[in-house]
């Protein structure tokens with residue numbers, strides 16, 4: 480009997496181990512199969528490694544790696560695997576227009592992410608979709624238009640702030656920390672538009688606002704999201720805590736707006752929002768929404784710093800353009816204050832700015848979108864909730880459109896009569912339903928900044944610092960490395 484008991488328990492142990500082993504094997508087979516299983520009739524593309532997908536292969540320039548993969552799999556729409564999700568990426572201007580413009584509503588979602596939710600509590604504009612996004616975006620367009628965006632009021636705000644910046648450049652004496660000073664000036668312009676307020680460059684609130692960009696931008700950079708979190712977990716969490724501090728600063732400014740609110744004299748974005756909150760019937764006009772909306776605009780607005788920074792780098796590296804543009808400014812603007820009305824007669828400055836946008840794409844892969852229903856694109860079936868990237872860098876470097884795309888050559892945007900040619904193949908602000916809300920502000924900032932600075936100063940490299948077109952690995956968007964330069968009055 481004892482022998483029989485021993486035999487049975489040995490058999491049990493063995494069977495337990497066996498069952499465990501089989502279960503593990505079955506789970507592995509399931510994971511393996513589900514890893515390789517794609518939705519039916521889905522665009523072709525690489526799968527990479529289980530769980531991580533193609534992330535380990537993306538390197539420092541995911542847009543270039545993805546572009547090479549597009550040549551191999553599909554130059555129009557490709558898929559790839561990342562995390563538990565199958566992503567698609569739009570690779571050429573035709574597919575981008577078809578998806579983001581013609582089928583724009585179906586592609587207007589943002590991927591769901593617990594990280595976004597932690598930061599925004601489902602509020603704001605950049606990370607939300609559905610009814611809240613529709614209502615708030617409509618309001619944003621109305622409010623910015625009513626504030627005179629693209630017309631005189633905006634020109635005045637920008638001119639005033641860049642005058643302060645120009646004086647700061649001149650009084651610096653030695654070389655200027657380009658990105659820091661640009662960031663402060665650009666932040667002040669956005670603060671004026673949103674809250675009717677600017678800060679001295681050494682004000683601690685200015686520091687809080689400009690540093691806050693890291694919180695959202697590092698999260699926005701979805702491709703590196705996973706890596707950022709794991710490699711820098713402590714720092715990322717500290718930044719999350721900063722988020723609360725920052726929102727408190729905005730809440731205080733909003734409270735003071737409420738105390739002084741005058742419905743007949745709405746002066747800024749916050750006033751327009753308060754008006755909706757008090758007197759209209761929208762669903763999402765709450766204090767919390769206003770805080771997050773203001774924060775989203777402040778952070779998104781800082782993007783212009785990067786474009787201005789690249790512009791200065793190009794002026795320092797390719798000095799011939801400074802002389803050409805300075806002459807044009809002298810002829811067209813002279814002693815007047817630069818405004819957008821001057822730009823029609825300034826082909827050299829406009830083509831310079833368009834080439835900066837093309838050659839140094841800021842949002843190389845755009846912000847991620849999400850399909851809001853099952854859709855058909857270029858003959859493929861793409862299920863609801865599929866995350867979508869847009870390879871803006873590839874469009875800006877498409878050799879079918881641009882001869883020697885890697886060369887910085889503003890002359891390519893002039894026709895045979897020397898007239899500026901606007902290109903539909905340059906989409907720094909993306910296109911369609913979720914196109915950048917601040918495009919008009921950004922375009923006015925870029926034009927007025929360069930008209931003012933190149934007209935007044937000769938810009939020179941700082942001898943001590945090598946200057947390159949390499950991007951800053953610490954930046955979430957494609958940004959120049961910190962650099963210094965000097966100015967000399969013309």
Ligand code: HEM
Nearest residue numbers: 605779780782783786842846907908909913915916917921
């Ligand atoms: C050169 C400067 C800028 C560039 C290159 C740029 C580019 C972009 C891009 C590529 C997007 C994503 C569009 C999409 O999801 O398809 C975006 C969204 C956005 N941008 Fe800009 N931007 C700039 C400046 C600004 C400024 C100055 C503001 C406001 C003050 C702003 C506010 C926004 C907002 C609110 C969104 C989100 C729109 C939405 O989700 O509906 N941007 N921008």
